Amino acid sequence: MSETSYNEQGMADYLLGSLPAVETERYDELSVADDEFVAALSACEKDLVDAYVQGELTGRTLEQFTSHYLASPLRRDKVAFAQALQVFAKRTASDVRRKDATDGAISRGWFSPASRFLARRPALQWGLATAVLVLLTAGGWVTIDNMRLRQQMSEAQIRRDELQLRKDELQQQLEAQHAANSRAEQDLAQVRADRERLDQELKKQTQPSPLHAQTSIASFILTPGLRGAGQIQSLSIPPGSARVALQLNLEPNVYQSYRVALIDQSNHQTSWRSGQLKAHSGKKGEVVSVSFSAGLLKPQTYVLQVSGISSNGKIEVMSDYPFKVVK
Secondary structure: OOHHHOOHHHHHHHHHOOOOHHHHHHHHHHHHHOHHHHHHHHHHHHHHHHHHHOOOOOHHHHHHHHHOHHHOHHHHHHHHHHHHHHHHHHHHHHHHHHHHHHHHHHHOOOOOHHHHHHHHHHHHHHHHHHHHHHHHHHHHHHHHHHHHHHHHHHHHHHHHHHHHHHHHHHHHHHHHHHHHHHHHHHHHHHHHHHHHHHHHHHHHHHOOOHHHHHHOEEEEEEOOOOOOOOOOEEEEOOOOOOEEEEEEEOOOOOOOEEEEEEEEOOOOEEEEEOOOEOOEEEOOEEEEEEEEEHHHOOOOEEEEEEEEEOOOOOEEEEEEEEEEEEO
């Protein structure tokens, strides 16, 4: 780990919760993966706690310490331990001063030799007490560090479990999406098969039958835009035709569906109107098929007017298909 990847001020801000989120996440990773950083952070934390216990923290730093650092029960235990240690140290210093005064009195002959012997025993006791204090202090910090490491390992395990849960959720969503795509492909294949079947049935219906002349259908194909005189397509409807089927080649467009109206040019009245229609593929692009009674047509000029229906339901006139009926 590079020495410049962290510093004392950054570690202090990390302990006080004042680092940006990105830096906090980086320090979290260092506290798990970098032993050198863990040791440096532990030393910085001890200095910070000592400064608080000794009343050296002020202003914003003191506010962050009390609001963020002391919010953790483990950290409050560390502060309580440091405060207890400070009280013990003060008492020890006071007792040592009293001992020094007693030793001074003995050295000046204030007590008898027997008293001098008794006065030496507290010195031995204080030496042992100091040694015990050092051992307790070291053991206390080791215990606290172990507790902190266990807490960090627990937090890391929680983050790992959260990531695994998120991974499982995304996997389930992906599998659901694959299943939905598969169903959509099956539905599309079924629609295509149904359309082909209907096209075949339509072709069969448009073929005249000598046994049922009254139900014969006359079929034609019209293209848009033939508006000039002499360019109007003539439709010769065989006698006995019951219906007229027309395939209208569409110009390129973006409409979702269509409507067709049969307009009598002699009086500009609408003789017939279709329902909502869908286009299908023809030899020259998209085609709309319509069928109506042959009895609607007389030997004169008509226009089939095609309107497009957009996705929002708006209807707009697209193209006219003029033709002349010849019987």
